Amino acid sequence: MRLSTYRRPDGSVGHGRVVDDGARVEDLGDGDLLGVVAGEEPADGPARASYAWDELTILAPVLAPPTVLCVATNYQEHIVEGGGDRVDPTRVSPKLFMKPPASVIGDGATYEIPEISAAADWEAELCVVIGSGGRAISEERALDHVFGYAASNDISLRKLAVGYDRDVNAWAGFFDWLEGKWSDGAAPIGPWILTADEVPDPQDLPVRLSVNGELKQDGTTADMIHDCRQLVAFASRLFTLQPGDVILTGTPAGVGATTGTYLTDGDVMVADLGPVGRLTTFVSGRSTEV
Numbered sequence: 001m002r003l004s005t006y007r008r009p010d011g012s013v014g015h016g017r018v019v020d021d022g023a024r025v026e027d028l029g030d031g032d033l034l035g036v037v038a039g040e041e042p043a044d045g046p047a048r049a050s051y052a053w054d055e056l057t058i059l060a061p062v063l064a065p066p067t068v069l070c071v072a073t074n075y076q077e078h079i080v081e082g083g084g085d086r087v088d089p090t091r092v093s094p095k096l097f098m099k100p101p102a103s104v105i106g107d108g109a110t111y112e113i114p115e116i117s118a119a120a121d122w123e124a125e126l127c128v129v130i131g132s133g134g135r136a137i138s139e140e141r142a143l144d145h146v147f148g149y150a151a152s153n154d155i156s157l158r159k160l161a162v163g164y165d166r167d168v169n170a171w172a173g174f175f176d177w178l179e180g181k182w183s184d185g186a187a188p189i190g191p192w193i194l195t196a197d198e199v200p201d202p203q204d205l206p207v208r209l210s211v212n213g214e215l216k217q218d219g220t221t222a223d224m225i226h227d228c229r230q231l232v233a234f235a236s237r238l239f240t241l242q243p244g245d246v247i248l249t250g251t252p253a254g255v256g257a258t259t260g261t262y263l264t265d266g267d268v269m270v271a272d273l274g275p276v277g278r279l280t281t282f283v284s285g286r287s288t289e290v
Helices: 076-081 170-179 228-238
Strands: 002-007 013-019 024-030 049-052 057-059 068-072 095-099 110-112 124-130 146-153 187-195 206-211 214-220 246-248 268-272 278-284
Touching: 057 187, 095 228, 124 206, 124 228, 124 268, 146 246, 146 268, 146 278, 187 278, 228 246
Parallel strands: 068 246, 110 278
Antiparallel strands: 002 013, 002 057, 002 187, 013 024, 024 049, 068 095, 124 146, 124 246, 146 187, 206 214, 206 268, 268 278
């Protein structure tokens, strides 16, 4: 089942089932999908109304996830293209970081490159949406806690221009990388959640991204260093997962930083996760001069 959050023609926010091969939405109620994700509302309830997909403004499935968790360096080829060495998956743990709620936007939204950077980059990723929360979840039961999956894009600012000279050290480099993940709109998610029952194996999905129709990334979730089970279990050892938490699971090779090619005003990114969905993000803002 595909479930989406949207703004109705009258301006109100609702959620519903996407049917007729994406052409129509059966409205289930007001607000976003959090109540459905948490099991408080049925996803198969009676429709209150019906809308054509094109009538609606599509929003992020969960407007303000309790936690937006991301995974760095979770594909070997992405590590290599960044100048690193391949890692032994049995000798490394997942590298997790968070994005602020303001980073979450929906399908068809515009990402505005902030003034602090002209080096905005793309990272297509599979997004895991937690349905049943918990702490210290085992790997064997981890996918039982997943409500569904969505396409996502971990937009990253590769260089920051803070406006004054700074000392150069490892801490500055690390925090520039981290803070480059935080800009408004830097976590597009959507256009819907595909429920977990329709994804028999989350490690068998394509992860592609194009910019202005040119394919930049062409990977598969089979190449994750730490798979979805491991990521959910590991995260739950650090903090209690809640319904509506999202995990952006890392990106394959093909990011712009490898060639010094960054997003610019007017670009259109499409993250294509095959059956999970295609997520379109428009770009507004500065040129690629850095």
